[in-house]
Amino acid sequence: MNAVGAESVDRVAVQVDRLCWSGVLLGLAFTMTNVQQFAAQGAAAWSLPWCTAWLLDPMVSVVLLAILRAEQVTARHGVGTGRWVRAAKWFTLAATYVMNTWEAFTAGSPAGVVLHSVPPLVVFVAAEAVTDLRDKLGTAMAVSRSAAFMNAALQTSARPAATAPAEVETDLSAPGPGGSAGKDSQRRHRTSFTEYLTVAREARTPETVVSPAWVREVTGCSRGLSSRLAATLITENGGDAR
Known part of the structure; x- marks a missing residue:
């Protein structure tokens, strides 16, 4: 599907x-x-x-x-x-x-x-x-989205894993090449799909019903990414949302 x-x-x-x-x-x-x-x-x-x-x-x-x-x-x-x-x-x-x-x-x-x-x-x-x-x-719905994402992943399997999309940006101040921290440029840290997935796995309990809304609640990710995360979690559990 x-x-x-x-x-x-x-x-x-x-x-x-x-x-x-x-x-x-x-x-x-x-x-x-x-x-x-x-x-x-x-x-x-x-x-x-x-x-x-x-x-x-x-x-x-x-x-x-x-x-x-x-x-x-x-x-x-x-x-x-x-x-x-x-x-x-x-x-x-x-x-x-x-x-x-x-x-x-x-x-x-x-x-x-x-x-x-x-x-x-x-x-x-x-x-x-x-x-x-x-x-x-x-x-x-979650299972059907999981199947769609898996098909898309198979079609783009040649892409390096390091290019996985990032969703949330957090500003981290770091010294620049030429001076004080106040004048240095800020480095951007992007939370990866794998990091979000790890947070969701740790928050999941046997009684949890996995859904995009639940994933957004425990990880703070975006709406689009929450569907992928929920589909992955359900797939890992053999298609069972619990």
């Missing part, structure tokens, strides 16, 4: 992310009416209990969306969440399901139970899948 393939994977990842979140939002919007009826308990329309009943579902849904979004970002960087985060996610999902299906269960209507179970279950499945899908698509 070449660089064009990597860009294609990137576009697909964005599309999948948007479609999954659209499904989650639509599912939560569908459940809002059922939860409002559950909370209103037959109150007159536009009365105070009827109006405040509309607040129950958004209250639960906003917390759920915040947790799902946070989990997506932390998973991308290989950071695990705690017990309270998982408990809050499962509690909000369970609360949404119970409030949607309660009246159908009490009425003994199997069709109603199925109808009101589908949206909360879709939200639950999408919530679990969206993070994993994003992680796997990120891995596929």
Whole structure:
């Protein structure tokens, strides 16, 4: 897979992310009416209990969306969440399901139970899948970029290793040929690809999910070089981003 393939994977990842979140939002919007009826308990329309009943579902849904979004970002960087985060996610999902299906269960209507179970279950499945899908698509993108860089390296293998591109310049004052340090020209030290790679290897742990963003965070390299470094690290680990 070449660089064009990597860009294609990137576009697909964005599309999948948007479609999954659209499904989650639509599912939560569908459940809002059922939860409002559950909370209103037959109150007159536009009365105070009827109006405040509309607040129950958004209250639960906003917390759920915040947790799902946070989990997506932390998973991308290989950071695990705690017990309270998982408990809050499962509690909000369970609360949404119970409030949607309660009246159908009490009425003994199997069709109603199925109808009101589908949206909360879709939200639950999408919530679990969206993070994993994003992680796997990120891995596929890194692997495809790795293959592209390896092909490019094979085509330019005749070039001396010493000409590897440098990314970051650091000014180091050094005495010039003719006088004091204040009048001397400054020597430029360039951080090489190998030096960046060494820093990333030392910072990597068994739990780390290698990605360009993680590489930039631990090495401070540029965005363009971070993709090459991430691809190299993944290749060294047999194509596994972890």
